[in-house]
Amino acid sequence: DQQVKQNSPSLSVQEGRISILNCDYTNSMFDYFLWYKKYPAEGPTFLISISSIKDKNEDGRFTVFLNKSAKHLSLHIVPSQPGDSAVYFCAASEDFGNEKLTFGTGTRLTIIP
Amino acid sequence: DTGVSQNPRHKITKRGQNVTFRCDPISEHNRLYWYRQTLGQGPEFLTYFQNEAQLEKSRLLSDRFSAERPKGSFSTLEIQRTEQGDSAMYLCASSLSGYGYTFGSGTRLTVV
Numbered sequence: 001d002q003q004v005k006q007n008s009p010s011l012s013v014q015e016g017r018i019s020i021l022n023c024d025y026t027n028s029m030f031d032y033f034l035w036y037k038k039y040p041a042e043g044p045t046f047l048i049s050i051s052s053i054k055d056k057n058e059d060g061r062f063t064v065f066l067n068k069s070a071k072h073l074s075l076h077i078v079p080s081q082p083g084d085s086a087v088y089f090c091a092a093s094e095d096f097g098n099e100k101l102t103f104g105t106g107t108r109l110t111i112i113p
Numbered sequence: 114d115t116g117v118s119q120n121p122r123h124k125i126t127k128r129g130q131n132v133t134f135r136c137d138p139i140s141e142h143n144r145l146y147w148y149r150q151t152l153g154q155g156p157e158f159l160t161y162f163q164n165e166a167q168l169e170k171s172r173l174l175s176d177r178f179s180a181e182r183p184k185g186s187f188s189t190l191e192i193q194r195t196e197q198g199d200s201a202m203y204l205c206a207s208s209l210s211g212y213g214y215t216f217g218s219g220t221r222l223t224v225v
Contacts, residue, residue: 004155036216043117043204043216044156089155099144099169101214103155 003027004092006104014112019077021107023090026071030092034101035064035075038087047088048075077109085111117217119205125223126195133191134220138207145188146214147180148204149173156204162188195224 005024013019021035031052036044050057050064050073057064063076077084090104118137126132138145144163148156159178160170164185174180177195182188192199202221206214 041218043206043218045216046213091155099146099161099163100158100171101156102158105153105155 002105003030004090004102004104006088006090006107008107009105010108010110012110012112013080015082016079019075019080019084019109019111021075021077021088021090021109023073023075023104024071025073025092027092027094027102028071029094030102031095032093033064033066033073034091034093035062036089036091036103038089038106044089080109080111082111082113085109117205117207117215119203119217119220121220122218123221123223125225128197128224129194131191131193132195132222133189134203134205134222136188136190136205136207136217138187138205139215142207142209142215143185144208145182146206146208147188147190148206148216150202150204150219151200159190192222195222197224200224 003026034049035047037047038044048059048062048064050066055066066073087106087108089106091101093101120135146161147159150156158171159174160180162182165182177193180190200223202219204219206216208214
């Protein structure tokens with residue numbers, strides 16, 4: 001039972017353009033959402049998060065949007081840079097500080113120079 | 114502090130053998146987590162500790178798996194009688210009071 005779904009296994013974007021990564025969830029108890037970035041041979045690195053009381057959170061080039069009624073969130077990266085090439089995981093928990101994260105299967109983003 | 118350290122980085126073992134992995138968290142972090150990641154999947158929660166107390170265990174953690182965190186510092190994850198299905202990347206993470214996980218680079222286990 002995949003409670004967090006990332007339906008695009010891969011995405012290629014031209015350098016300088018916008019990258020949009022999508023994530024859907026099914027568990028209505030999820031209240032806090034995070035994005036992690038993972039390079040090969042390294043552990044995931046926290047990127048940005050959003051609480052369900054917000055619909056948008058921005059940090060530099062990264063913006064996360066949450067549509068709670070659609071149970072959908074997206075990560076926008078603009079402008080995309082070659083160093084953004086990595087696997088991106090969406091994760092969710094039932095509240096901030098909850099110890100258990102449920103991860104999606106990841107989207108491999110490739111930025112084309 | 115160099116972050117979360119996991120040892121070994123790679124482990125190849127024969128089916129039926131026992132293996133033990135070690136995780137050294139960031140020193141001031143009181144919470145420690147174990148996750149498992151298989152090919153093409155995201156990390157799956159296994160268990161977590163607050164200080165030395167193991168507070169939650171996933172159904173994924175069968176009786177062959179045991180985790181400890183003596184004295185609330187480093188943690189070990191032991192798998193007894195390994196099976197081929199145990200082959201995965203085992204990730205450790207730590208945090209301060211549940212805010213902001215920092216993951217280690219993982220231990221890749223291959224059971225042959």
